[in-house]
Amino acid sequence: MNIKFNNVSKAFNNQLAIDSLNLEIENGEFIALLGPSGCGKSTTLMMLAGLYKPTAGEIYFGSVVVNDLEPKERNIGMVFQSYALYPHLTVLENIAFPLKQQKVPKKERLRRAEEVAELVHLQEFLQRWPSQLSGGQQQRVAIARALVKKPDLLLLDEPMSNLDTRLKNNMRNEVCRLQKQLKITTVLVTHDQEEAMIMADRVAILDAGKIQQFDPPEKLFNKPKNLFVAHFMGNPPMNFLEGRLVNEGNQQVVVADDWRYAFTKEKALPEKYTGKQVKLGIRAHQLAITQESKDALPAKLLALEYLGREVIIRAAIGKQNVCVFVENMVANNLPEHFYLYPDRAGVHVFDEETGENLSL
Amino acid sequence: MNMVVKKTPPVARDSFLKTLQKKWHLLLAYLLLTIFSLPIGLMFLWLFLTSISTHTIAGVIPAGFTLEHWSFLWGPVEVGGRVLPSIWQATWNTILFAGGLTIFEVIISTMAGYTLSRMNFPGRKLMLRSVLILHAFPGVLLLIAIFYVLNALGLIDTLWGVMLVKVALQIPLSIYIIKGFFDEVSWDIEWAALVDGCNRLTVWYQVILPQVKPGIAAISIFSFIAGWSEFLLLFTFIFSEHNNTLAIYLLAIIGDFRVVNYGLLAAAALFYIFPVLLFFLFTQKFLMKMNMGGGKQV
16 A cells, blocks of 8 residues: 655644655555654654544545544554553453454454464464563564554554664564565654664655655665755764865865865866855765875874774864774874875765755 | 482571561561551450450450340341341342442543543543542532432432432542543553554453553442441431431441440441451452553553
């Protein structure tokens, strides 16, 4: 089932939480809503579930407007952050609960519940109470309960945030496997960019109730549309250097007090941007350390952070701090002053006022 | 194969003192609790002994043994020359009154408590506040007004009529208690149930009510005991002997103050207390057993 948001807004007490959202999700697609807390991602999910009603706009499931449909009329499965298992029912009864509501005969629903339980490897725990399960097992129950009625849409509300790292990785793989196997359209809400990048086919980045960019993970990382996306994606965050875009002779240059960066002919920006205050954005792995000043940025060493295989170098270019990824070998005998040579393909130019990426 | 059984080492002589040192605070707690509950316990004991003794020494210490005072269980009772009807009719009336009260109260307050806790509607705050005020309002003040209302409805001198009045007076407190329990149930569970195909009514019944069992036990106990011990309303609005409850029956046994049969009074009082004690013993474990824990953080 494909899903479409058409200018959907949601206000709480006249405070706009979602501001005319437009989003299209294709049948069988796995998308993630990613953003800092309070960005409106959970509100969006709740509107999909039918627990919140949009203030304006329409949500389409296929060709049907579902704005006024109750949650139970939407055929969706949902996994909550707290798992929200029913403490007074056993694991099997928990999983069979949605079928009970659909008045599926008891024998049939127990059979189907057992089937789904097997899918998430819960066969041995069917007669236990939720309180007797570990966090990971509880989550499997929640997933099984969401899947048992063969939903058209699966909603995951930060489902991994209560698990430890190892379990988290396992569950991510497993959820992805299930999603591909069952071909269910899935929406994941998370604030963990790693999770969104690993699991989703496409990621929508939300901030302040608006979608900043909706693209496959690789594109979000390499072609951020604006400053917010560039800053939000990637760890450590992208380095930003403030300067002014000017023409020197027939060359386009970004200048600041302590450094200058010249564009090649092919990479030059349209003429109309000349004179703008801009931010250069360069990722930590796209800066190389060199001793030659040609086309490079002068830097002063501040600190080293060892991560095992790699080292993060913290350095200052003028007044601005940057991070650089280097191999262990390079970091060992670094002089205090050196030059950083940016990979030209990885240099983004953002308009300082609007935040827009001018180099796309 | 030879099994070597090791003898446990002899208990050190000072072990008792050591345990005492370790657990003196526990001992102190027991001691204090015993001292404070002793008077109440002694009074019950005295009540029991009086009910099976023929006479008292110096008007206080029971002596002699008889079951005569308990004869009301199988025969008619005579007090001050007046023959009272069988106690079983009054017992049945009391059970009916307290039981009916409990059922009505649980049904009404679980529904009202859920609504006030979970739903948003105009006048919700006002209703919550007025519920509290109703509770603070002494029921005695309403006696005359209620009399007129019951009379007009033709419910005067009926157990049902008094039950309705008592329910109305009790509900505010029950609603307040149960609302607190509803507030504790996480929204996630309710939402999950809605997504899983429930409507608001089935969510309430199938998912939320089982989470507030301790609360239901609490209001059941409170309202049953309140119904069992109700005196004033019944005394005022019930005239027929066959509608009497045990509290009124006790009054009849006291009858004329100059010739009170304390043995009979004690026996009847014990008979009156006993079901409540049983009920409480049976239900208090529900009060203690908290059935919480749907997720790790819940």
